Amino acid sequence: MSKKAKGIISNQIRKKRFEKDEMTQQxxxxxxxxTRQTIAAIEAGKYSPSLEVAFCLTDIFETSLDELFQWQADTSQTGEDS
Amino acid sequence: MSKKAKGIISNQIRKKRFEKDEMTQQxxxxxxxxTRQTIAAIEAGKYSPSLEVAFCLTDIFETSLDELFQWQADTSQTGEDS
DNA sequence: ACCAAGTGTTAAGTATATTTGACATGGTGT
DNA sequence: ACACCATGTCAAATATACTTAACACTTGGT
Incomplete structure (x- = not known):
């Protein structure tokens, strides 16, 4: 119950992939x-990539981390605080 | 030999920590x-944080991912390619 | 000399990211 | 109908991030 839940991370990878020459997951x-599965999982939002992978992506898509990933900070203070 | 070596990630955490009110690792x-050990390890460059932790850091230091982390792309193509 | 706070570091465990291998589906071309 | 490609997805294994607990070192205060 009420794990760590700092926030939600979304990304523009799928979008960028199509913009960039209809690039395939492969x-x-x-x-x-x-691997292809890693891309699929990340695009599907099953987990977010490591910083390393994230940086490689900015390299390929010629963009920035802040443009590629969005951070929705968590406001629902379910658990205990200070 | 020649692991994955995509590049080197460095960060401004320690710097930001002092700028931000002499904040302690704790x-x-x-x-x-x-945990404190996690901060120490990341500052020491033993590994780079997850995107989640990275985003939390930008929140605390009121900065951006691209300002907090630097990516030195790997040029030494030791292994095989395409 | 002592104590407390801040940091470096290490070992063993849990959690999460990533791999490998496999199978299913929808589309497109023959 | 058949083959091919791109994608979704799952289970089991490995790699990396992170935790917990402990000990060492330095610096500042008493």
Whole structure:
């Protein structure tokens, strides 16, 4: 119950992938040095990537971390505080 | 040999911590919801944080990911390519 | 000399990210 | 109908981030 829940991270990867030459998950995965499943999972929001992978993505899409990832800070203070 | 080595990530956490009211590792850790050892390890460059922790940091220091973390892309193509 | 606070560091455990291998689905071309 | 490609998804294994608990060192205060 009420895990850590700091916030929600979303990303523009799928979007960027289409903008960038209709790139396929497979191709992106190869360019990144990860597997296709990893891309799929990240796009699906199952988990968010490591900083390393995140940075590689900015390299490929020629963008910035702050443009590629969005952070929705958590406001629901369910648990205990200070 | 020649692991994955995409690049090197450095950060301004320690710097920001002093700028921000001489904040201690302990305090930062608490504000972040992680342990003191985690802060120490990240500052020492033993590993880089998850995107979640990274975003929390930008929240606390009122800065951006791109200002807090630096990415030195790897140029030494030791292994095989395409 | 002592104590407390801040930091470095290490070992063993849990949690999460990522891999490998597999199977299912929808689309497109033959 | 069949093959091919892109994607969704799942289970089991490995890698990395993070925790808990402990000990060492330095600095400042008494």
């Amino acid at each position: 191709e992106l995965a190869k360019a990144l040095g990860v | 305090e930062l850790a608490k504000a972040l919801g992680v």
